[in-house]
Amino acid sequence: MPFQGEYRQLGMFALTSSLPTETTSHRGEAGRAGGDVRSDLHVSFEARASGGIEIELRSRVDLYYGERIRQRVRDVMHSLGVEHGFLEIVDEGALPFVISARVEAAVRRAGLGLGKSALPDAVVLPTPSPRDRLRRSRLYLPGNEPKYFINAGLHTPDAIILDLEDSVHHAEKDVARLLVRNALRAVDFGAAERMVRINQLPLGRADLEEIVPQAPDLVLIPKVETARQVSDVVGAMDAIAQRAGVTRPIWLMPILESALGIENAFAIATVSDRIAGITIGLEDYTADLGVVKTPGGSESLYSRQRVVNAAHAAGVQAIDSVYSDVADAEGLLRWGEASRAMGFEGMGCLHPIQIEVIHRAFAPTPAELEKALKIVAAYEEAQALGLGVVSLGSKMIDAPVVQRARKLVERAKQMGIATRPAAGSGETP
């Protein structure tokens, strides 16, 4: 489980999970409360044959929102078609979409409400993301830890990843996917691309059932070793999307985490036109090789280069792994700069403080930008004059170089970096 170690190191993203203590057919529990838990709740549901819905609520925010919490619980029961039952709830100030998810999970664990769902109100989604959009930083959010969701977009990562895989205990997968589903619907992540890391199939199929109808922008597929694994996901996704009437594009990003996956990189990257990029998971990859992951990363140099080459050959983005030492901003910057130099377009983040550093690392240097602007200006001049050959001073510029320069300038604009035209291009300020 590659990210677990990283989360543990991080402390604040510690893997935490309350296992259902009792799972008879008519009782169900979900969520967490007590101790240092914030923004979550624990729900214990017991089905009854009569007597309506009875709620026993203990909440930090009872005096402010007690009545509304009770109403929401009754609404969820109604949506799930449950008329009778006893709910014992301990609430640590959870937001409404979290309350809905935990109550639904507890009811489902009791074997009721199957085939139904209680969806929170939806926020307006940002415009669908293009396949080649900027993906410098992707912030991992443990899928069963709701307190980090609501403000994640404020830290302006290019994407957030609601993780259902390694940061979620295997016994909590069913609960986490409802929470992630509700988050996709109810949380405004700002301009960030909304990504979900699902579990491997067949478990991942249940994840897709819940999340695809909520139109995430991209699905990360973990531990991919063969192209077939990707096409299985595409098949499952398409069927669900069609049934749910989802028309927004849902891009894919396979994660290669083993020697075999790296060997099959090109086949994987080309198996579907829905693939926006491929990425590498270094914790699992180094474990697979039986080598130690070092800060310099020499043990994974080949695999990372291979990913970059396969991605470029396939015309998709190459995305690097995460940098696990969250406290080491300088190490992260060095890693990011080296990563960009190798041809990667972005990497993962484990803490919001990494976002700004990564954005700096993946920005073109002023010298690069200056040069690219000159080339673009020369190209535009040549176009205007109807010349077939682009030249800068006495030097002839090859078409791929022009292409690269234009892309660099375009990206710089997307990154919000001022791209003043090079001197002599004739543009008025």
Next chain:
Amino acid sequence: MSATVTASGLVTNAIGRRVPTSVNGREQTPYQGVDSHRPTGRKAAPPIRCNSDYPTNGDKRVPDLETALQRCGLRDGMTISSHHHLRNGDRVALTALQTAARMGAIDLVWFPSASFPCHEPVIDLMKSGAVHHIEGSMNGPLGDYCSHGQMRGLGVLRSHGGRWQAVQDGEVHIDIAVIAAPSADFFGNADGSHGKSACGSLGFALADSVYADRVIVVTDNLVPFPCVPWQIQGNNVDYVVEVDSIGDPEKIVSGTTQITRSPDRLRISELVARFLRDSGIMREGFSFQAGAGGIALAFVDYLARMMKAANVKASFVRGGSTKYLVDLLHEGLIGYILDGQTFDLDAVRSIASDPRHVATSPFTSYNFHGKGNFASMVDAAVLGATEVDVHFNANVVTHSDGRLLHGIGGWQNCLFAGCTILAVPSFRDRIPVIVDEVTTVTGPGELVDVIATERGISINPRRQDLLKAVKGKGLPIRPIEEIKAEVEKICGGKPAKPRLLDHPVAVVKWVDGTVIDTVWQVADDNPYAPKVSGGE
């Protein structure tokens, strides 16, 4: 603006709050506006004493606290004061009150500069009748006791500066001051920076030492005369008591102060630092105030990096000192630390050895009835709040449910800085921080310039200069109503307003001694509400 009578014993003050006209038998002036109340007359003064009554060899030691209290003429109804530099490690204040109770005194008034959770047993003394009421910050169990209307007198909450003002102006007469001292000599000279219970500055005890009828110094580190540097002058001291321990060192200062890792708090801190930079307040020779709270520490860290990048140095920093400020002092990024409270071991070591790390007092920093103070000379102050409203009024003393949560500390005094920034999360535990009307007005909106949240920065419309200064700088400047509406949407609507009874349990004083608001008895209890255990 004049006050209007609305109910028996209650008037509506200049900020629209109902306040009692009489508190614990003493007539009050309702809040008149920020600069409107101008008292005349002379300061209070302690009685004249005569050298003949004190040992010529200077040795004022007595065997124990009981003897000292007895010789001070302990009587029923007296006001006994203490300071809070030992924070939650303090053993002296409680011991003094318990000793007085054992000696049979009743109806005492405890006048601490702040109370802490370690003082919870004072509740027993209030129940037994030994202590009548507390005039000072109350939180945790003491706050709950008062909030439920169980205290016999009204609580009186004052800022650090307001406490000095109240003593100086004669509003509070201290009969006996009990001053815990980490170092002292037999004459009563005392210092806070040395000894096993070192706490740094002793500034909060200064008014008590100067104005009280009788002064007892209690130390666990008796040093040969002279105890230098003396923060408390022995010439103001009547008796010196030596004890084994004045407090628990681990709870007096923290070993290390940690910067928050909360992403949201870090974001708020960074926004505040950027605001100071981009508004031009961060410039060569500027000054700022910062405390030891999570956001304040992180703010200093961000600001220091920006100062380095811009090659800018601050002339001085006011506030609570920690390792982080000390590091900046050593790096030459700031000229002086004007220290009000010393929070960690590095800071204690620094104040004891570095002449540019200066102990201050509420007199120098905060007193509003003086010839100026340091707090108003500071270019920017970064403070917290429990609630703010759309008029920029702010609350620091009560929780949104009306329970006493936190003391005022130097908060009110710091509002007079050139630019006052309240750095707050937009909601806590689903409870919105920006509200239509704060539960308890602790500071008037006209003195609050900026409210910085993780969702954006609101600038008080009164400060068009600041709005203009940061225009086009890429900061998320937003109207306060807009942030409020966004948060209410996230939280699932406006929170219900918890019921409060029409029965005052405490008053909040403004820096000039007028009453700015009333704390009312809470009506409903939520046994699952988080326990609060704040500081000053």
